[in-house]
Amino acid sequence: MFRVALAPRDLQTFKADFFKALAHPVRIRVLEIVRGSERTVQELQEALGLDQSTVSQQLAVLRAKHVVRARKQGTTVRYTVVDPLVGELLDVARRLFNSQLTGTQTLLRELRRETRRQVRR
Amino acid sequence: MFRVALAPRDLQTFKADFFKALAHPVRIRVLEIVRGSERTVQELQEALGLDQSTVSQQLAVLRAKHVVRARKQGTTVRYTVVDPLVGELLDVARRLFNSQLTGTQTLLRELRRETRRQVRR
DNA sequence: TGTGTATATAGCGTTATTCAAATATAGTGT
DNA sequence: ACACTATATTTGAATAACGCTATATACACA
Numbered sequence: 588m589f590r591v592a593l594a595p596r597d598l599q600t601f602k603a604d605f606f607k608a609l610a611h612p613v614r615i616r617v618l619e620i621v622r623g624s625e626r627t628v629q630e631l632q633e634a635l636g637l638d639q640s641t642v643s644q645q646l647a648v649l650r651a652k653h654v655v656r657a658r659k660q661g662t663t664v665r666y667t668v669v670d671p672l673v674g675e676l677l678d679v680a681r682r683l684f685n686s687q688l689t690g691t692q693t694l695l696r697e698l699r700r701e702t703r704r705q706v707r708r
Numbered sequence: 709m710f711r712v713a714l715a716p717r718d719l720q721t722f723k724a725d726f727f728k729a730l731a732h733p734v735r736i737r738v739l740e741i742v743r744g745s746e747r748t749v750q751e752l753q754e755a756l757g758l759d760q761s762t763v764s765q766q767l768a769v770l771r772a773k774h775v776v777r778a779r780k781q782g783t784t785v786r787y788t789v790v791d792p793l794v795g796e797l798l799d800v801a802r803r804l805f806n807s808q809l810t811g812t813q814t815l816l817r818e819l820r821r822e823t824r825r826q827v828r829r
Numbered sequence: 830t831g832t833g834t835a836t837a838t839a840g841c842g843t844t845a846t847t848c849a850a851a852t853a854t855a856g857t858g859t
Numbered sequence: 860a861c862a863c864t865a866t867a868t869t870t871g872a873a874t875a876a877c878g879c880t881a882t883a884t885a886c887a888c889a
Binding site: 597598599600601602603604605606607609610611612613614615616653669670672673675676679680682683684686687688697698701 | 725732735790791818
């Protein structure tokens with residue numbers, strides 16, 4: 588028998604795949620909605636103003652990368668974030684963007700609004 | 709102060725672009741080296757076992773997304789992470805992977821080794 | 830000026846992601 | 860069985876990211 592030494596490369600690939608899941612505007616918006624509480628696809632559609640197909644497609648990507656989990660209930664499906672650390676990750680990311688965006692006014696305003704919204708909830 | 713080269717259409721796009729920068733195994737490895745201390749391209753080449761062109765290329769991506777900053781000094785160029793929060797982000801990500809990988813032995817072992825290495829430093 | 834060294838960029842074929850439209854599945858009520 | 864609703868998957872064309880090789884730039888020093 589022989590040992591298959593898994594290169595550290597594979598670990599980084601795994602990590603990269605995870606970040607790939609976050610590397611899309613719609614998917615980020617989905618996560619920021621879903622991280623608060625479980626949501627149906629319909630709710631997501633409305634919140635995002637996107638059609639059913641698009642939302643389902645992006646949810647499929649998030650599912651494939653194990654960022655999000657689906658719970659079927661009759662004919663509707665509810666989504667949650669698999670790990671609360673995903674939320675924490677998004678928070679750190681927000682802080683990061685906040686410090687990076689200093690100087691670009693419009694985006695900053697957006698960011699602030701988002702932060703307030705989250706605190707209030 | 710910091711200036712975004714291409715004004716992104718909206719905030720989520722900006723965020724997505726940032727995560728895109730992390731969505732590549734080599735770039736993650738680069739960041740995990742560079743986050744500790746400033747490194748020359750040469751040092752990175754050696755540490756990664758990759759050729760000059762590849763390393764420079766990935767550094768270019770990280771630069772374009774403002775994750776990393778270059779400091780030229782004579783003929784050599786030293787790279788640093790722009791914001792220490794990037795390091796924090798990687799830490800949260802590591803915790804996340806750690807909890808996700810429970811059950812896949814080999815990758816877990818790799819992950820542990822990495823964590824130890826970092827603590828020790 | 831010329832040569833060597835460190836780093837960056839261009840060109841290009843291959844693969845992966847995206848977007849939108851169409852179609853498929855699965856559950857519920859009649 | 861049929862129709863209706865909620866969600867998922869497939870398809871295909873457009874675009875972006877990759878990996879590799881070759882070439883370019885920029886600096887140092889003789």
